[in-house]
Amino acid sequence: MGTLLRIGFINLRRDRVAQALTFVLPIVFFSIFATVFGGQQEAATSSIRLAVVDEDRSEVSARLVEGLRREKALRTRMTEDAAGKGKPLDRAAAERLVRAGDLPVAVVIPRGLGASFTQRGFSGGGPPVQLLSDVSDRIAPQIILGLMQKVAMTAAPDLLLQGDMRRFEQYAGALTPEQKAAVDSWVPMLKAQGQSGSSGGASSGSAGMPVTVDVVDIMRTGNRERSLISFYAAGIGVMFLLFSAVGGAGGALLDEAEAGTLERLLSTNIGMTGVLLGKWVFLALVGCTQLTVMFLWGRLAFGLPLFSHLPGFAIMTIATSAAAAALGLVLATLARTRAQLQGFSTIFILTMSALGGSMFPRFLMSETMQKIGLLTFNAWALDGYLKVFWRQAAVWQLWPQLLVLGTATAVFLGIARLLARRWEAV
Amino acid sequence: MSTTVLSVTAAKKRFGQVVALDGATFELRQGELLALLGPNGAGKTTLIRAIAGRVRLDGGEIRVFDRTLDGRSTPPELGIVPQEVAIYPLLTARENLQAFGSLHGLTGAALAKQVDWALDRTGLADRASESVKQFSGGMRRRLNIACGILHRPRIVLLDEPTVGVDPQSRDRIYDVLAELARSGVSLLLTTHHLEEAEARCSRTVIIDHGNVIASGTLSELVDQTVGRHRLVTLRLDAPFDGSAAVLRSASDDLSIDESDTRLVRARMRDVASGLPPLLERIRLAGRAVDDVEVRGPSLQSVFIHLTGRELRE
16 A cells, blocks of 8 residues: 555646646636635625716716726726717617627616606606617626616605605695795705715615616527527537647647658658648648537527528627637647647647636626636637627628637637747757 | 669758758669668758758759750659558559559559569468458568559669568568569668668768769778677676776776666777786676677668767757
């Protein structure tokens, strides 16, 4: 027993890859997930990006807008320009922003809300405020919904009181001058309280809600659940595409170098550039097939709407597979041994997949993590698939993703070619 | 005199602090089977790889058919049989040959004809459709050679082509090589099987510390090194503790094995006249002879004479 322990310990001590996989990988993953999920609560309540469209342009709507702007949980945008310049947003522009994924939610304050608010107070019943949302983000609309009610109650308590008094008079008769004077003396105080942002006057036990809010799913997908399955198919598919590309490239280069077949290939007419291109095309084709099989299974087993999105799927699959194959070649040419490749690529791919949204959707991460995620291969690939299946984007709208993946492919191939010089004549 | 098809002149190559080639010079003639011998680390594989265009020389030159190689690519006249069994195990023998033939520029009927020829020559025709994974070591070695000669190269470089195979496969491999040599192909092979090199190769080049230290036919090498003496080994009936001088005559080169004093070795130019007096001296010393072995000069003795008995690794 002692001898076996000693052998095991010596082997572990001398195998750096095993050490990294045993001790470093769990710490790396713990750190990534702690960052992604640990920041989630804060992200969900502190930095929701929100577009606000004021169609009413009344004192009430201005107060609501101001109340929303004062909310620390929100970052409101009122204009077409993100920096606060340009025309005020209209409903169509706000819808475009949500549809494009720039913002998860837009609030539209409809014409007539202010009049109704001052007339009817807490009893509500005016035109509903609309929440244009991308329901792939299930959290943000719910938070906005709650915050809207809070803002409605705290931003204009004086107007609410006046509205309620009018309704009271409508059903119970006019107030006496003394009563009216007493109510009026409260109004400036409540107004000051509302403008200072204090929420002390709002009672969570209020019988009714001052504004009615309708949540509108502007993605209007026929079957949202099935479209979301495409996201998971892409997420898992891209992660395993990377694993298979690295495994295939390792087999194509490191194993062949060890077996001597690479040497033999290089003694033929093909040359190293030919070898790399051949391997790249093969790996890309395997990747395309792998993703297609994954999505076909998604179609068969989960009703994923593959056939209605074929052009976008095809172009994203080709671009993603080509880039993954090229990345696989870079990792394989970088590694000296198969064990080194396996250890390093496992850490690299799992890290990229976690940050890039293969394991947890990026749109649910904090904004900082979303930005960091853009450094990963997975994020661009998944954004493309999300555009195709979720945002119903036309093929031309995939250009940012295709540009990044195409550029990455070219850069990866260039790096792999440089690194592969070690197998050429020395 | 046969035409020189390959010449290596003052080849030098250094890998960091390690000098792999230090001025090696030799030539390969048309239709000959030339053995390149040397201890481990002597520079054989570096030399083969330099000729194959896989190692760039620091100095010297390599000429193939009067053309100086650039050291960056493999000349089309060359066929390479690497030390590793460089074939795809999941492909069949025929598929392997088709793949490498195609990469050498063969197509269509010419490719099919050459594949059949290579399979036939290496005795693999009846196993052509089997996955290489199922093959024995000897069959893999033969297929390794088939992949190197498939495109009918005029020069074939073989790096230890018979390592790890049984005598039957070795014979078959050397039969193929001899047939190629008879057809005018020039072959250069490295091996540690000195008896094979002695029996099968027309000439030998011995390399050590990156330089060629001897070359020629076995007879020429013997004359250059150990001479024409025979090695006579006698096993006595009991250990001999006396001085070797008791048994040695004025003309004998005689020694007693230090680890087994029953073994007496003597080098004699003329065994018929030298052996009887030695037997008589042994008898006078009180010992009888159990066994006698007489060995002529061999490549092994030449090799050891030139490279010494010290381990190199």
